[in-house]
Amino acid sequence: MIAGVAECVGTIYSAKEKGDVVQLIAKRSGLSEKQFRVSVKAINGISADNQKAISLKAFLLHEQFTGQHLDVVLSAVGTIYSSADKQNVFTDLIRNRYLKAQHFPSILNEIREMSNDSHKSDVLCKLAPRLPKNDANVRQAYLMAADSIYSSKEKAAATMAFVSEPASKGSKKQKKFADDASGKEYGSDDDYSKMQSKHL
Structure with missing residues (x-):
């Protein structure tokens, strides 16, 4: 189901609404590794840097998955142009206990x-x-x-x-x-x- 929702995010025009959907996924209990990867990849399609950063920070709360799937996390960070928003994400990321x-x-x-x-x-x-x-x-x-x-x-x-x-x-x-x-x-x-x- 989550994979389908993440795919649907790509058809949403509003960056804020995309972010809202992805952040709801991040709050789900029992999120699987596959769902984590698919959802973080969906963040790449969000056009507004601040919404990307907010969405990424929501997934960074899943510290173990972040360490295990750092490649998709950094790939999403790499699509953020705003240095301030990158700083915001990195400040949370570097606190991760599993790094x-x-x-x-x-x-x-x-x-x-x-x-x-x-x-x-x-x-x-x-x-x-x-x-x-x-x-x-x-x-x-x-x-x-x-x-x-x-x-x-x-x-x-x-x-x-x-x-x-x-x-x-x-x-x-x-x-x-x-x-x-x-x-x-x-x-x-x-x-x-x-x-x-x-x-x-």
Whole structure:
């Protein structure tokens, strides 16, 4: 039945009404893995970014399915153009208790595609404390995402979040690092790149 409903969503013109139907599916108890996949795929057909984000967040509450079917979730996230809406979705996604080391590179690759430096840096800073930083694939994916940030201050904050010790939480250090990145300590992009390359 759910597959039929999800297919019917594609014929609904209004983005809000599409979102309302998909969100009702997400609230069903006993949702199966197949129903989860089919329904999340249906989100791709919603034209409004905010409705896509709201619908995705409803399905992210199914944490175990999200971890098991991260490919369809990230595919739907990839169709969102608004950086703010992507940030909203990622903020929920990175709290998922079932995410493991192998999940993070693909998440980081999608974060790298965010267009707004501030939003991208914010998501990376929130994600950094829970990453397995000794994993080479995770480390490379994170630093590539950080390096895609144009703003020196935001790039520095994201990088500092990764290299900081978890206990410090990095808040004051990140701010100082960010301020220094465009000032005297890291006087040029080349200096900053040298610092960053040490952690690759």
